[in-house]
Amino acid sequence: MSFEPLKGVRVLDLTSVVVGPVCTWRLSQYGAEVVKVESPEGDLMRGLGGLSPTGQHSGAYLHFNRGKRNICLDLKKKGAREAIDKLIASADVIVANMRPQALERLGLDAATVRARHPDKIYCLITGYGTDGPYSGLPTYDSVVQGATGMAGLMLARDGAPAYVPLLICDHVAGEIAAGAILAAVVERKSSGAGCSIEVPMFETMAAFVLQEHLAQQSFDPPVGPPGDLRLLSPHNKPIQTADGWISFTINTDPQVRAFLKATDRQELLDDPRFSSVAARARNVAQWFEVRGAPLTSRTTEQWLQILRAADIAVQPCHTLDSLPRDPHLEAVGLIDFEDHPTEGRTAAIRSSIRFEDAYPARRSPAQPRGADTRGLLAELGYDADAISALLSDGAAQATPQT
Amino acid sequence: MSFEPLKGVRVLDLTSVVVGPVCTWRLSQYGAEVVKVESPEGDLMRGLGGLSPTGQHSGAYLHFNRGKRNICLDLKKKGAREAIDKLIASADVIVANMRPQALERLGLDAATVRARHPDKIYCLITGYGTDGPYSGLPTYDSVVQGATGMAGLMLARDGAPAYVPLLICDHVAGEIAAGAILAAVVERKSSGAGCSIEVPMFETMAAFVLQEHLAQQSFDPPVGPPGDLRLLSPHNKPIQTADGWISFTINTDPQVRAFLKATDRQELLDDPRFSSVAARARNVAQWFEVRGAPLTSRTTEQWLQILRAADIAVQPCHTLDSLPRDPHLEAVGLIDFEDHPTEGRTAAIRSSIRFEDAYPARRSPAQPRGADTRGLLAELGYDADAISALLSDGAAQATPQT
Incomplete structure (x- = not known):
């Protein structure tokens, strides 16, 4: 119908x-x-x-x-x-x-x-x-x-x-x-x-734009400069793998812990700068530096498997050539x-x-x-x-x- | 009501x-x-x-x-x-x-x-x-x-x-x-x-994304690579003035002629590469190079006056600091x-x-x-x-x- x-x-x-x-x-x-x-x-x-x-x-x-x-x-x-x-x-x-x-x-x-x-x-x-x-x-x-x-x-x-x-x-x-x-x-x-x-x-x-980025200037007096600092961080970008680029985002504490383990950075697991949403917001530049480091030790496909197993949101970065051939889009017939x-x-x-x-x-x-x-x-x-x-x-x- | x-x-x-x-x-x-x-x-x-x-x-x-x-x-x-x-x-x-x-x-x-x-x-x-x-x-x-x-x-x-x-x-x-x-x-x-x-x-x-960028691949056989070439041109960007940046777009033939006159490029007025929408689409890289040249001889305010007088769509580029104080947004009380x-x-x-x-x-x-x-x-x-x-x-x- x-x-x-x-x-x-x-x-x-x-x-x-x-x-x-x-x-x-x-x-x-x-x-x-x-x-x-x-x-x-x-x-x-x-x-x-x-x-x-x-x-x-x-x-x-x-x-x-x-x-x-x-x-x-x-x-x-x-x-x-x-x-x-x-x-x-x-x-x-x-x-x-x-x-x-x-x-x-x-x-x-x-x-x-x-x-x-x-x-x-x-x-x-x-x-x-x-x-x-x-x-x-x-x-x-x-x-x-x-x-x-x-x-x-x-x-x-x-x-x-x-x-x-x-x-x-x-x-x-x-x-x-x-x-x-x-x-x-x-x-x-x-x-x-x-x-x-x-x-x-x-x-x-x-x-x-202002709904997202008025941010700290939404208050009188302001509590900081305008802008969503996560989105404005130069480290918030696709990550290079051995053979391409992937996009992932890690927001919750369990995801952060899984990510640090999967990428062999166990020493940061108990780092107070990264231990909670609020702590990462305070240390956003350093956190994005950790998150934004290249992952060239493995291929895109390998990283997809590792990160998906940790329930982390991750996808390959498509180009205009690859997007129409994405397996999901083909399966659903967009x-x-x-x-x-x-x-x-x-x-x-x-x-x-x-x-x-x-x-x-x-x-x-x-x-x-x-x-x-x-x-x-x-x-x-x-x-x-x-x-x-x-x-x-x-x-x-x-x-x-x- | x-x-x-x-x-x-x-x-x-x-x-x-x-x-x-x-x-x-x-x-x-x-x-x-x-x-x-x-x-x-x-x-x-x-x-x-x-x-x-x-x-x-x-x-x-x-x-x-x-x-x-x-x-x-x-x-x-x-x-x-x-x-x-x-x-x-x-x-x-x-x-x-x-x-x-x-x-x-x-x-x-x-x-x-x-x-x-x-x-x-x-x-x-x-x-x-x-x-x-x-x-x-x-x-x-x-x-x-x-x-x-x-x-x-x-x-x-x-x-x-x-x-x-x-x-x-x-x-x-x-x-x-x-x-x-x-x-x-x-x-x-x-x-x-x-x-x-x-x-x-x-x-x-x-x-x-595909509505905009499937473009030439919308046809079988394709008539070219995917992508809206105007949007993907590195020359399609804000233009530097003597004291800031402005955004303008010029699509119609009268706007193009007015722009070439206002920016002292009379020699291009009869250039067949730029004389029609179709011609500019064919020569998009060269056209955006003309369009994208810096305009540092005058200030943003001067260019706004000149280009608006030619009925060209133009605005200053706002930052997050200046946007909430935009005179139009203030006047309408957003x-x-x-x-x-x-x-x-x-x-x-x-x-x-x-x-x-x-x-x-x-x-x-x-x-x-x-x-x-x-x-x-x-x-x-x-x-x-x-x-x-x-x-x-x-x-x-x-x-x-x-």
């Missing part, structure tokens, strides 16, 4: 690039019918996200846009504005990540939409919210990483600022926005009320292949989450721009002549062009 | 450390009544998460456990097991992040609980799911970072593996789990059905201070998300272990004598000890 709690919930997706598409992809995993509105210029991620057979469906684009129908409209044209008004009327949820000013110019901002449709859920994902000094500024993932101190964490640890090599702010804020929309759907199920939701990436990810309309065989990454012992049903691959333009316009009540008029005017585009 | 879609939804929180507490914290933001069950040994994060006046409420503990009531039970004692059965009966949602074997030993696994209470939503957050070769192995955030290739991304970019200095896998999987529970609440509102949810951290974060029962004045990080132009109501600070033991036992129907018996047996503990 498939888990589709959002079945029958239509999401009008006015987003592009990453943060918005992640949000609506997650909603589609839960059964929502997502209609992605794409401009004739196309979503930047189609090309920017990497190479693809046609140049139109980068891997990132594919994975973030599964399970969505696609209509291509030129919102600068009057005919497209009428079509989008019909799409809004037919939707339960509208998600946008354009800048607030651009939405207002188009009359697609939350206030305008909800004045006519108070029962809609409207989620606006912005860089910096709709007030405060940064409001309305453009942003991208790496800029938010800099602004939220993520790059500064690397500076503190490594001596040079660096980005997390993931679209971490976009990706996480998109997941959080999906949760906020689900919360609003719960409310609407109870009270029937719509809701305007605003998810500012900068504040959201600043809160994310990645499968399917046929894409234009790109041949493409990878489908399924939901990692099981509901009632089953994964959500696999949905359609990410569609070419305008693949559903004709079908969606027909569903909105446009007849064949009206659709042709929109297409010939350029207000709508369909793929394949016919 | 406060947004509390989960008002009246009781969440029994059997979690500790980070991933589970993040999940239930997020649910509390949406109005759920969260009851955290803590062991007499206490949640590891109370001490491990950093210093605090009493040593019992690290910053991370405080921020991830806001808005929860706290009952302290020793589940090895019979009296505590009876109390937990009553708590389960009174709850709508149960969240656990113990290992599956431990939950089964306690009779607190999803199958046992839902056999008696099929209408409950039960979310199990695990390291590695309940099948596949890694099932049941212990894990921690950094181990998942290694196993999902995050450390390997740093190896690919920087020549040495390193962790993201955040509890990124715990923190993100916790947010995603909260979304999954919200989806199950939507289902329950519609059909009345409960649900067993399983969120395996490894698969969830492997999917997260952090406020409140009185904590044992730690004096403590920081309260509010929700970054607005609903109907208001932030969710601030809820209680994270409570001392057992702060609500007496009150919750009384609500479950225990009279004063029965409560005293549980306390004197050690099946329950209350703080302050009286």
Whole structure:
């Protein structure tokens, strides 16, 4: 039995690039019918996200846009504005990540939409919210990483600022926005009320960083400098083995004792610097030095056996080449292949989450721009002549062009 | 008007450390009544998460456990097991992040609980799911970072593996789990059905990494190596100014032209290597070299003015010292201070998300272990004598000890 709690919930997706598409992809995993509105210029991620057979469906684009129908409209044209008004009327949820000013110019901002449709859920994902000094500024993932101190964490640890090599702010804020929309759907199920939701990436990810790293500055007066000192220790890193790298963490006292024995450092077993969680927190630099010493006397596989026998959390460090071939991921079937309309065989990454012992049903691959333009316009009540008029005017585009 | 879609939804929180507490914290933001069950040994994060006046409420503990009531039970004692059965009966949602074997030993696994209470939503957050070769192995955030290739991304970019200095896998999987529970609440509102949810951290974060970085290997045959080459370029980093570091990203053609003009590199304006998104993707190494050159001729403030005038996304790079004093965060009031029962004045990080132009109501600070033991036992129907018996047996503990 498939888990589709959002079945029958239509999401009008006015987003592009990453943060918005992640949000609506997650909603589609839960059964929502997502209609992605794409401009004739196309979503930047189609090309920017990497190479693809046609140049139109980068891997990132594919994975973030599964399970969505696609209509291509030129919102600068009057005919497209009428079509989008019909799409809004037919939707339960509208998600946008354009800048607030651009939405207002188009009359697609939350206030305008909800004045006519108070029962809609409207989620606006912005860089910096709709007030405060940064409001309305453009942003991208790496800029938010800099602004939220993520790059500064690397500076503190490594001596040079660096980005997390993931679209971490976009990706996480998109997941959080999906949760906020689900919360609003719960409310609407109870009270029937719509809701305007605003998810500012900068504040959201600043809160994310500060929850972890405000640390000693969470107190007035502060009890020390900010920062989780364990995470900021240069010794907190993967450990080199004879033939690779492993990751392990040792937190509890029994794990620490087992680790010291397994690595032939019995002399530290009764060292008061390391004898309790509190003691190791006080002596974090020295503890991480012990923990972070290379283990080149044995191979990764040998260390995995020894440390797992001591109930220590340990894994090999994967690379992008080895990760998709991880034996656990292969056994549970995280990645499968399917046929894409234009790109041949493409990878489908399924939901990692099981509901009632089953994964959500696999949905359609990410569609070419305008693949559903004709079908969606027909569903909105446009007849064949009206659709042709929109297409010939350029207000709508369909793929394949016919 | 406060947004509390989960008002009246009781969440029994059997979690500790980070991933589970993040999940239930997020649910509390949406109005759920969260009851955290803590062991007499206490949640590891109370001490491990950093210093605090009493040593019992690290910053991370405080921020991830806001808005929860706290009952302290020793589940090895019979009296505590009876109390937990009553708590389960009174709850709508149960969240656990113990290992599956431990939950089964306690009779607190999803199958046992839902056999008696099929209408409950039960979310199990695990390291590695309940099948596949890694099932049941212990894990921690950094181990998942290694196993999902995050450390390997740093190896690919920087020549040495390193962790993201955040509890990124715990923190993100916790947010995603909260979304999954919200989806199950939507289902329950519609059909009345409960649900067993399983969120395996490894698969969830492997999917997260692969969505971004499977890239050219998303195709069969592959069109190139895995990896988002923009993110893996060593030139994709904050840029040094005369007095600090700035972050900016330039994606569109108009932004590129504005940037080249502002940085006095007019000679590149007509360079075909950089003239379009596709051209820059093909020449990503050279493009990032242009983009990544130091800008030490002007100060951060001067560059902010110049680049913002060109509508380029740019921000200064914050450190943990400067982030809480960011003028935008101060203007919108992300952090406020409140009185904590044992730690004096403590920081309260509010929700970054607005609903109907208001932030969710601030809820209680994270409570001392057992702060609500007496009150919750009384609500479950225990009279004063029965409560005293549980306390004197050690099946329950209350703080302050009286």
